[in-house]
Amino acid sequence: MKLPPLWSGVLLARYKRFLADIRLDDGRIITAHCPNTGSMRAVNVPGCRVWVSWHDNPKRRLAWTWELIELPDGALASIHTGRANALVQESIESGSILPFDTAWSLQREVRVGESRLDFRLIREGQPPAWLEVKQVTLKEDDGSGYFPDSVSTRGRRHLETLMALRSRGDRAVLIFLVAHTGIDRVQPAAYLDPAYARTFHAACEAGVEVMMLGCDITPEHITACRYRRLY
Known part of the structure; x- marks a missing residue:
C-alpha cells in the first residue's frame, strides 16, 4: 500500500x-x-x-x-486502523500471502445478525469464508503482540459470530493484522480482557481459524508480507 x-x-x-x-x-x-x-x-x-x-x-x-x-x-x-482492511484485501487480491486468491469473490462489510464482518469470500464448490480483521499494535515487555488493547465487547461479539458461522459449516477466520514492525507473534490479552481471551480459546476449539499477517512499514509504504497460521 x-x-x-x-x-x-x-x-x-x-x-x-x-x-x-x-x-x-x-x-x-x-x-x-x-x-x-x-x-x-x-x-x-x-x-x-x-x-x-x-x-x-x-x-x-x-x-x-x-x-x-x-x-x-x-x-x-x-495507528490508522482504517488501513488494516485495505491491506488484507490487497493480500487477497495479490494471491501471494494469505491462503485466498482472486478465485474467491470478495464482499466487504457483510451483516450477519447483529454483527458486521469485514469480508465474505465466495468460491464455487466451497463453503463461504468469513473474515474478521483486527489490527494489532500492542507489544509488551515479553516481546509478544496482544489483542485487544482494552476491554472489547465488540471484538468478543465478532468471535461469537464467527463461531456461529463455523457451526453451520462455513469457514470462519480471524486475521490479526500486525501493524507494528517489532511484533512477530500474537496472543489474546487475557490480562486486559479475560472475557475476550476465554471466547478466543472457545472459538479456536470450535474450528475458527486464526491467522497473523505482519507488515513492513516505511513513511512511503505499508506492505503486508509475513503470514502465519496460529490456530
Missing part, C-alpha cells in the same frame, strides 16, 4: 480519543485527527517521532491525519 505524502514531527499529546497535538519539523504545532478508537496502549507515546498526512477536503474538520509512530525501540507502527 502506497501512503500519501507524509510530514514528520513529534507527538505532544493524544486526547479525546480522536485528537493529537503534534509539533511538525518546521516548528508548527498542529492538531491532527487520530483514526484509532482504541486505547492505543504502548503506541501513544509523547515525544516520539510521528508522521501525518494532509488533506484538502473542505468538509473535513481537521486537515491533518496521524498515520505512523516510531517507538523508542525503533519499531514503526501504523
Whole structure:
C-alpha cells in the first residue's frame, strides 16, 4: 500500500480519543485527527517521532491525519486502523500471502445478525469464508503482540459470530493484522480482557481459524508480507 505524502514531527499529546497535538519539523504545532478508537496502549507515546498526512477536503474538520509512530525501540507502527482492511484485501487480491486468491469473490462489510464482518469470500464448490480483521499494535515487555488493547465487547461479539458461522459449516477466520514492525507473534490479552481471551480459546476449539499477517512499514509504504497460521 502506497501512503500519501507524509510530514514528520513529534507527538505532544493524544486526547479525546480522536485528537493529537503534534509539533511538525518546521516548528508548527498542529492538531491532527487520530483514526484509532482504541486505547492505543504502548503506541501513544509523547515525544516520539510521528508522521501525518494532509488533506484538502473542505468538509473535513481537521486537515491533518496521524498515520505512523516510531517507538523508542525503533519499531514503526501504523495507528490508522482504517488501513488494516485495505491491506488484507490487497493480500487477497495479490494471491501471494494469505491462503485466498482472486478465485474467491470478495464482499466487504457483510451483516450477519447483529454483527458486521469485514469480508465474505465466495468460491464455487466451497463453503463461504468469513473474515474478521483486527489490527494489532500492542507489544509488551515479553516481546509478544496482544489483542485487544482494552476491554472489547465488540471484538468478543465478532468471535461469537464467527463461531456461529463455523457451526453451520462455513469457514470462519480471524486475521490479526500486525501493524507494528517489532511484533512477530500474537496472543489474546487475557490480562486486559479475560472475557475476550476465554471466547478466543472457545472459538479456536470450535474450528475458527486464526491467522497473523505482519507488515513492513516505511513513511512511503505499508506492505503486508509475513503470514502465519496460529490456530
